[in-house]
Amino acid sequence: MEFLNEIWIWIVGILGGVSYTGIIAAVIYGCLKGGFNRTLQKMNIEKINENLANKQMERIKQVSFKQNIQPIVESELKKVTETANEYIKKQLEEVQKKYDNVIAVLEKFYAYFDDSLVSDSKKQDLKQALQDAKTETSTPNEIEVSQVVIEEPKEEKKEKIKKTKIER
DSSP: OHHHHHHHHHHHHHHHHSOHHHHHHHHHHHHHHHHHHHHHHHSOHHHHHHHHHHHHHHHHHHOOOOOOOHHHHHHHHHHHHHHHHHHHHHHHHHHHHHHHHHHHHHHHHHHHHTTSSOOHHHHHHHHHHHHHHHSOOOOOOOOOOOOOOOOOOOOOOOOOOOOOOOOO
């Protein structure tokens, strides 16, 4: 029995030094720690991160931007127009040379028939026609475009179709 008395003294000594507030604080600490651990275990952090990433990806997909391509298109159109104008200019120079050659041939024909028995009125008509062909023709009317107006395409409004289910 002495042995049990000594154990009892030791237990009372250990518990006697601990106050009631210490015991209550230890119980509250254990309860709170257990509650927090259970709550964290219930929350699946990986699933939350995945959901967050998916939501952000959807938000990024919905982001749109507008790009004005008018200056690029205008510069490219100017390049194409300049190239086309150079090609047309070369072709017109070739046609002008051929035209000058035809007029020179007609002048030679006029000189050939000048001493013939053809009437003077016909000779005069041919001479007048040659003079008309030699004179510069009127230049075509050039239209100068000072401003290019580009119309924006109209956005089509989508009508919401309401479907109703009627049962009889």
